[in-house]
Amino acid sequence: MKRIKNIITGLSLLAIIASCSKSQEKEPLERIGEDLVFDNIDKNADYAKQFLNGTYSQLPDGYNRVIGNFLDVGTDDAVSSEDGSPVEGYRTGLVSGQNVPDNQWARNYAGIRRANMFLSKIDIVPTTPELKIQWKAEARFLRAYFYFELVKRWGGVPLIGDKIFGLNDNVNLKRNTADECYDYVLSEIEAVKDLLLPAVVADQNIGRANKGAALALKSRILLYRASPLSNPGGDLQRWQAAADAAKDLMQLGNYSLGTDFIALFNATKNTEIIFMKEQSQNQTVETNNGPIGYTIGNGTTSPTQNLVDAFPMKNGKMPTETGSGYDAANPYAGRDPRFAATIMFNTTKWLNRPVETFNGGLDRPGGSRVQTKTGYYLRKFMGKFESSGVYSNQSHHVMLFRYAEILLNYAEAVNEVNGPVAEVMNAITAIRKRAGITAGTDARYGIAAGITKDQMRSLIRNERRVEMAFEEQRFWDIRRWKIAEQVLNAPLKGVNIVKNADGTFNYTILDIAPAVFDASKNYLFPIPYSEIQTNPNMTQNPGYTY
Template sequence: MQRKYFLYIIAGLCVVQTACKRTLETEPQDRLTEELVFDEIDKNADNAKAFLLGTYALLPSISNRIGNTLLDATTDDGMASIDGDRSNDYRLGRISPLNVLDNAWDNSYKGIRQANMFLSKIDRVPTTDELKKQWKAEARFLRAFFYFELMKRWGGVPLVGDKVFGFRENINLSRNSLEETKNYIVAELDAVKDDLQPNIMADGEVGRANKGAALALKARVLLYWASPLYNEGNTPQWWTDAANAAKDVMDLGVYTLATAYTDLFITGKSTEMIFAKMQAPSQTLEQQNGPVGYLNAAAGRGLTSPSQNLVDAFPMNNGLPITDPLSGYDAANPYTGRDPRLDATILYNGKKWLNRPVETFEGGRDKPGGIVTQTKTGYYLRKFMGKFESTAAYANTTRHMIHFRYAETLLSYAEALNEAEGPVQAVYDNLVLIRKRAGIKAGANNLYGLPEGVTDKAVMRKIIQNERRIEMAFEEQRFWDIRRWKIAGEVMNQPVEGMKIDKLADGTFTYTRFNAAASVFDAARMYWYPIPYAEIETNPNMRQNEGWDY
């Protein structure tokens, strides 16, 4: 952590510039100092508030930010459509200290410094003690969030406490241990949870940290901590702690699953959304990932190709896996009668989009062949997009980056409780809630396709892991889940599969699975990121992660 990122004040400080209240322009408007941001005569604390909101701007956004695709398209759930896309460096094991694609190191420490600066300066601003207490809690929540972004990538990282380092200071901090990093995050969240805003906030406050967000982040941290990557000795109490943390979110009694799964991702506020980064309405995601065969204003670039592996993970609408002889799966009509979440996640051949069926058969309008970038798997992304089945073009859509939602809480509770106590009734109850909302049929036993009487936690573990995969697809969960479960060495050394579709003269189709891309995962070192070379080079006390010393 060198001074290269220690003079940043805020992303988007132009907001603050327009809010300055001084009568005389004693400072040039292009030189925004700490004294102007934390101004003793700014009676409404407008500048300080803008500074805090600017720290929120550093949170991860929903976007094609890894090469030209989403993070989870570097897993077995998909791949980039562009030949030679940089995201393939993950798939082929080509990351190194000089090539850390998802490098959140600079951004996270930038956010930590901004939070620390805010905490060190806010008391000079003439606003109420109550508001200061809330804002301080928000800053500490954000700081904890940024530390978790570091922890899940690199393990233990340097903890700077409340220190705001000066521009000229030589900062050669050593890494704290993984446990120290985890403990710091959890302690911070425990300290601030009751000072944050209520869980269901006014429309103008949506996107600000609240008590539910603090509890949800704690639950995720402890779920990771209990998982095999972190919990090498499989300490049962860690799973109990994770279950209790998720239950704390549930016991707030303010969150429920949204009625419609698709609508959840294109609305500004819902009973399921615990914490999200606000993003301006746009059609960028549709333009980046929509099918390529629409040649009018609605044209998409098709940059993300979901995998056949993911499509196979969705059960039938009776809740049974497609491999179950009783499921009713028909290989000649592979998308008929499936879990409704498949329709909400994937654009497949024949699905209606922009007033016509998607054509991903060979030579179809959305898979024309040649040099045009197009799906490499026979599928396009549907999730997060607006309802454009019956429109002629895309329109701006409200689409926030949901960092925590209630479905994850239910799944995390089920997972941790199963590991701690086995497949008890509460595990079933939470999975039933998820499947019922999805639109899966209840069945005669009201278990929504779940097998009755499971007593083996390993069997239930597979069910929970698959449910999490399909429910949270492309929400930046799968990438981390296969690592914390320590199954990446298994799933990421298998090829990404696609579906080759041929249209026959009579208008019917044939479906043939094929290997769309090879994958390589070196389990000896790739569960943790390499520390960026610049940090190792400039800090003699920085220790590299195992296996990345070259």
């Protein structure tokens, strides 16, 4: 495991404590080692806490994190506005051990090593027993999170327990099975969930692992484990376990859906936020993804017509359903309010003017400049700049868990066990009500009476797609559901818009990008070539030759 060896030498503690100093230290800062971080005379445990905080930095980043693009560019929900994005290899089949665009192997093993080092050293630091218990629980939670990030990409990976490898240790480890990895991670969550901070944390602890985060991670893991990719036999006990895990979090009574879907993603405190990775205020989401016709805006992300078509109308019916009210000549009118909160379309008001994605418009001028390929730009995660002249700094924290996901997890799992019972309806209607979908005369928020289990499954999957768009759910959902071979073997679509002399528009749907998915191998990532090359005990995932 060459990467693990690199982690051993590359985890310099200088980065954690470079801004600090001790009067007793005589060594140059570049020589500072773990004995000075975990120091029995550091009475406030300042350095140890900074080391733990540094371990949090190994949690997933968000937004344009994968070579400048959203991971969704590897799905049917978006394409990169730039040609040749490596992330698109996930939907074009151009992925191999030598080309893993979202290669998080080294990063997550680095996090695991940091957690293990913290756990092995914290007892020598003179802080309170209570704080040591909490911090150890946090380190074990983070370690569990890092393992899940590995397993959802590669399946079974080597489990190293509490081991901290030295430069001369044998690190040619074999892979554990996916089930062994899941069992280990779930046992860790069970061990620490009641030792962590309470679900609602004080302001100074926002961003720290808490009981809600542990239960949310458990809910997601058990949902993945119950899904067809990991549960081909359809074992209902797995689905029941997933439902129970989501219910455990719901019954805490500490979380609820926020009232403002747009503002949720720029908030630091909100009843819907369970766990997030804090970021300093910035304008990066806006400048990376905003329409190009303004002073600032690189338009990197182009949502597809496929995603646009997934949004229902405001009455909850799909555009193709009888009675939906959809008008092909005015296709963006009367839609689910989450549509305009997620996607910028032609005529969207932004920075004091309408977005122009018609041919020759300010935001789709043609020529060689990078611009939308689909007729759409991303709106989600951005501040409320409809009537502003310029962008301003916003809170763009990475939302790792939020309550809407738990409701969706619960609805999906319960439906698999019991069909569309009241608990399923209640969870989905709560999300639709918050979204702004109207109740209708039957108070069913567009959900047909007499809906079957299979129909409800499709509805839940679509609800998850639009509610969680660009939150790195779709990429993993189409894999765990084993539907990637359907949705990624059909062209991605966009819209061609022509402005008429009278100011009206003509809309034509067209294919804009190919998609290829090999079901014999692409449900898992290939093990990075460097790991195969340097570790004789490392086996490649099926279907990949290198």
